[in-house]
Structure formats: structure tokens, C-alpha cells
Amino acid sequence: MISEYEKTRNINIQRNKELLESLGLDKPLVEPKEQKRKPSTTSKKRKSTATNDEAEEPSQPATKSQCIEIATNPDSTVRRSSRNTGKHVDYRSEIRGDQVLPLAFSSGVKISENEGPLGRDDGVRKHDPKTYGSIPGVEVGTWWETRKGCSIDAIHAPWVGGISGGRQGAYSVALSGGYDDDVDLGYAFTYTGSGGRDLKGTKAAPKNLRTAPQSSDQTFENPFNQMLKRSSETKKPVRVIRGFKLKSPYAPSEGYRYDGLYHVEKAWTEKGLNPKGYLVCKFAFKRLPNQPSLPVREVSQSDETTE
DNA sequence: GGGCCCGCAGGG
DNA sequence: CCCTGCGGGCCC
Numbered sequence: 414m415i416s417e418y419e420k421t422r423n424i425n426i427q428r429n430k431e432l433l434e435s436l437g438l439d440k441p442l443v444e445p446k447e448q449k450r451k452p453s454t455t456s457k458k459r460k461s462t463a464t465n466d467e468a469e470e471p472s473q474p475a476t477k478s479q480c481i482e483i484a485t486n487p488d489s490t491v492r493r494s495s496r497n498t499g500k501h502v503d504y505r506s507e508i509r510g511d512q513v514l515p516l517a518f519s520s521g522v523k524i525s526e527n528e529g530p531l532g533r534d535d536g537v538r539k540h541d542p543k544t545y546g547s548i549p550g551v552e553v554g555t556w557w558e559t560r561k562g563c564s565i566d567a568i569h570a571p572w573v574g575g576i577s578g579g580r581q582g583a584y585s586v587a588l589s590g591g592y593d594d595d596v597d598l599g600y601a602f603t604y605t606g607s608g609g610r611d612l613k614g615t616k617a618a619p620k621n622l623r624t625a626p627q628s629s630d631q632t633f634e635n636p637f638n639q640m641l642k643r644s645s646e647t648k649k650p651v652r653v654i655r656g657f658k659l660k661s662p663y664a665p666s667e668g669y670r671y672d673g674l675y676h677v678e679k680a681w682t683e684k685g686l687n688p689k690g691y692l693v694c695k696f697a698f699k700r701l702p703n704q705p706s707l708p709v710r711e712v713s714q715s716d717e718t719t720e
Numbered sequence: 721g722g723g724c725c726c727g728c729a730g731g732g
Numbered sequence: 733c734c735c736t737g738c739g740g741g742c743c744c
Contacts, residue, residue, distance in 0.1 A: 542729095542730095543730095559739075559740075560739060560740085561728090561739090561740095564728090564729075570729065570730070571728085571729060571730065571736095571737065572727080572728055572729065572737085572739065572740090573728080573729090573736085573737045573738080573739050573740090574729085574730075574736075574737040574738080575737075575738045576737085576738090577729095577730075579731095586738090587738060588738075589738040589739090590738065591738025592738075595738095604738095605738085607736085607737070607738090608736090608737095610736095610737085612735090612736070612737075613735095620723090620724070620725080621724090621725060621726080622724090622725085622737095623725095623726090623736085623737055623738095623739060623740090624737070624738065624739080625737095636731065636732075636736095637731090637736090637737085656738075656739095658738075658739095659738085
């Protein structure tokens, strides 16, 4: 028995896929090369492309070779899971003891060995997140345990919000599975806008939430949705991070990963995947060429509730 | 697992 | 100031 929710979701996903196809986004511009991870033993070097300024120019994405050359530091690859926070897990002995590696590492979900926050530990930014294009020193594939790390490294400033931007368009977006009918092809994806959620709850039950179910239409009046629409006009590059909650083969198994620059190809509205069919703002993203290929999860996500 | 409630950075 | 938002921690 397929639930109404499932049915609507399948329809929406199909529609969004067709939309991406109609835009020519069903295939990557460049076929991803095979991801070879050579077990280098050279010391870690972090190339900081010292091209600051230029908030107007899309800065160059890091090349693939740059990322691969970063060596594996055995001590720094110890990965903590946000799900295990406060559980007093000795990750180091876990790895050295029984050779169990965290999934994010063993399945090759990372591209770069970079692990944030980079640079400073005091939480002060070295770079301004209110810029278009890449952030100096932060390679495509850089991984953080929490959204706070993304913020410190100026990749995506908001700790919760999915969209950050300015007058000429969005600076960055976070894909974290907030909307079930979004389609993620890696090199292209659909994204749902902000708003239309009742974050306060009722007077009787003031929840003071940060996220909540859809309870009204989204519109392009919403400043964040407006920014993304602007992006589709100005073609400013948008930084994209993918989070572990995203249901996609391109999602990291833990934490958040910087996946490089995308363009917003189209903005539209459609009936969203919610009980009342409230309208949502939708956006089609396309990844810019000449960036490291995205890692794919080996374990397929068979979390379909097929019963 | 789910419910609740919190700080925080950003934008108006 | 105010309010928002694809987190996260804690408690159960």
C-alpha cells in the first residue's frame, strides 16, 4: 500500500527530473573521471590561493589534482560523528584497534582531505562569506562536522538557514534534505525555497522552532527566494554544501561537505510535497565545469518504507 | 527513536 | 531592534 505522501512524492520527483532533463541537466557537462585515491605519504600541504578581493569575479574552483595531492594525515583523519557527540567514543583507538573506519572515509565520500574548521580555532572568520564564488584556501570537498564549521570557514554563513545571499543573488545554499521531493543528480539538482513554515507554533503551544512543517505558500517575496531568483538572472556562482541528512547518493554520510560552485538555471513555483499542497519556490541548479568530481556513496540508500 | 528548546548569524 | 531559518543538544 503506497501512502498518499509517497504517491505525491513520486509524482513530484518525476516532474522535477523531467524539468532537469528539459534543461539539459540530465547529463554532466564533463563525464566524471574515475576517482583514484593514491595512498600518498607526503606531508600535508594546504595550498592557499591568495586571491582574495574580487567579490565580483567568480574565482577559480580548485583543480582535481590539487585535492588529490593532499596527503592523508593519519591523525587528522580521525572523524567524529555529530551523532556520537557526548558519547565519549575514543575514535582513535577505535580505528587503530579494530580497523573500523568511519563510513565517510571508508566509502570515499570525501574528495579533499581538508577538514574544517580550517585555520583559526577561535571561531573568527578569515574570509567574508558575503562573496560570490569560492573561498580562498577552502577546497572543493572540504568536510565539517557541523554547520558551525561551514560558517567559520565562510562557505555558508547561517547556522540553520539553507540560503545565504545578497542583492546580486545567493552566496551559498545548504542541501540537507529539508524537502523530500527535491531531486539530486549531483551535477544538477532541484532546491526548494524558504518560508511558508509556522516556526512559532500556536499561542497555546509556542514551540519556538527553527524548522517546521509547511503551513502556507512560499513566494518570491521571501528575501531568500528572491536571492535565488536573482541568481538565475545574474548567473553568479553559488557555493553548495551537502549535509548528511540529504537523501541522495551524493550526500556525505556524516557532517557537511563543500561541493563547489553551481549556477541557478531556473526559478519557478509548484505544488509542494505537503498535505495541503501549498506552493513552494523551486530552483534548478547546475554544477560549473572544471571542478573535482563528486564522490558517490557506495551503499545505495534503500530507505524506502516498502511495507 | 521523537519532542522540546536553545544560541546564533543574517537580513529587514 | 525585530524576526527568521534544510541545527543541534538534551531529555525522555
